[in-house]
Amino acid sequence: MSGEDKPTVQPIAVAPPPAVPVTDVLVAAAELPMGQNIQAPDLRWQPWPNDALSAGYITRTSSPKGMEEIVGSITRSNFLAGEPIRPQKLARSDGGFLAAVLPAGMRAVAITIDTRGSNTAGGFILPNDHVDIIRTYRDEDVGRGNGDAQASETLLQDIRVLAIGQIVQEKNGNNVVTGETATLALTPAQAELVTMAQKAGQLSLSLRSLVDSGRISDPTLEARPETALTVVRFGVAKQQSRR
Numbered sequence: 001m002s003g004e005d006k007p008t009v010q011p012i013a014v015a016p017p018p019a020v021p022v023t024d025v026l027v028a029a030a031e032l033p034m035g036q037n038i039q040a041p042d043l044r045w046q047p048w049p050n051d052a053l054s055a056g057y058i059t060r061t062s063s064p065k066g067m068e069e070i071v072g073s074i075t076r077s078n079f080l081a082g083e084p085i086r087p088q089k090l091a092r093s094d095g096g097f098l099a100a101v102l103p104a105g106m107r108a109v110a111i112t113i114d115t116r117g118s119n120t121a122g123g124f125i126l127p128n129d130h131v132d133i134i135r136t137y138r139d140e141d142v143g144r145g146n147g148d149a150q151a152s153e154t155l156l157q158d159i160r161v162l163a164i165g166q167i168v169q170e171k172n173g174n175n176v177v178t179g180e181t182a183t184l185a186l187t188p189a190q191a192e193l194v195t196m197a198q199k200a201g202q203l204s205l206s207l208r209s210l211v212d213s214g215r216i217s218d219p220t221l222e223a224r225p226e227t228a229l230t231v232v233r234f235g236v237a238k239q240q241s242r243r
Helices: 066-070 097-101 188-200
Strands: 022-028 043-049 107-113 130-138 149-171 174-186 202-207 228-233 236-241
Touching: 022 066, 043 066, 097 149, 107 188, 107 202, 130 188, 149 188, 149 202, 174 188, 188 202
Parallel strands: none
Antiparallel strands: 022 043, 107 174, 130 149, 130 202, 149 174, 149 228, 228 236
16 A cells, blocks of 8 residues: 555534524623712623523613613612623612612611721721621719719611711811711611710721621610620729619
């Protein structure tokens, strides 16, 4: 067989994989933080496998004008780039920002904090964090006959922070910063409790770990008489049962 041409090997034809059926889904073109007012550049249509479609997605087939309808909405939580847009995580911008991101049945209540952050975990508390509210006040019963006595108690647990911002007031025709506020998401009963507590003492915020969010036995500790108080007398802190 030497000197003879070898037979040509024909390549094996490989069939292309079957095309995966897709549908255009409206997604975030970039990362969208909570409270973002959505504009057209924030959105795009992206092919999405039909097998991975969810009932909450906005598709070009069912909503050809879905992008135009979503523009102007406010995000109630964060979106990652490429994440499908879901109406459940949006609110119309007819009202204010807080009204849009506030869960149904909750109330936004602002409490005064100091500008140095000494009663807000050193100023490291940010929107969407969860905190405990601690009340510090002068205990008349404990302090009677023993000088001035300060007491502290955990008023509420696992409270979501909506915003951290400054109070701007007008003075002599100029806007001046007079303090800071922390706006909290509270139930109506909690809102009444915090408003009254702020009148009678000082409120501080204690930052909770992310893994501790939702781990509370009772969100209204004021209803539990067995909760201990921290009483400070002559600079010495002691635990005392509530009567």
